[in-house]
Amino acid sequence: MSKERLAIIASKGTLDMSYPPLIIGSTAASLGVDTAIFFTFYGLNIVHKEKMHNLKLAPLGNPAMPMSFPPSVEKSFPPVKIIESIFPGPPQIMGIIPGMTDFMTSMMKKTMKEKGVASIPELIELCKEAGVKLIPCQMTMEVFGYKYEDLIDGLEPPGGAATLIDYVTQAEKPMMLFI
């Protein structure tokens, strides 16, 4: 019987919300906790062969988003610092401008890279190396019309809520995290 098991439910498919399940999952497994990540609803896109490379960050409806540019942009084009000091975050209205989501996404990816944070595909590999079980949600696959072959290699067979609850409750100390 496992001592500790952690089950993480990854339910969001935006770029920003794809990091926490993968970072916590890979770290927990490295610290000796049996870990599984259950990819459900939009979170299933994190393990979709093509969609995992096109996860986006939406400025609209995200009031906590800071107005910040990658360090390299601040260095090569100092006027952006003035913009950063005036606006606490991108004005919400900007979110409806076509191309703004793609622009914000590329800025975030650049910032993450320059700050030494692993990319989503890299984090998935780190999870696999650390022995994290990656479980795609069967029901979501049906709803979205994704086949098992559309998803990345190295996943567990598709499962449902019962699979996850059974996995985690087999341990002395079960832990669950909804992201």
Add this chain to the structure above:
Amino acid sequence: MENITANKVLDTSGLNCPLPVLKTKKALEDMQSGEILEVIATDPGSKADIPAFCQRTGNELVKMVEEGDRILFYIKKK
């Protein structure tokens, strides 16, 4: 205690959470029990995370030194 000779050095300069911990775990896997791993980090979060990793996994954190922006950890493999 003054001079610790490391059997292996891992440089995680420029890398951020969770990479220093994951790379430390991986580096320790190829080492023998009792050997010393030196980890160089620039991520301020590693000051809390590497000791937590050692505590959890039973590897001994022999020494932690801050040298300017760098933090050096000396970990003895369990």
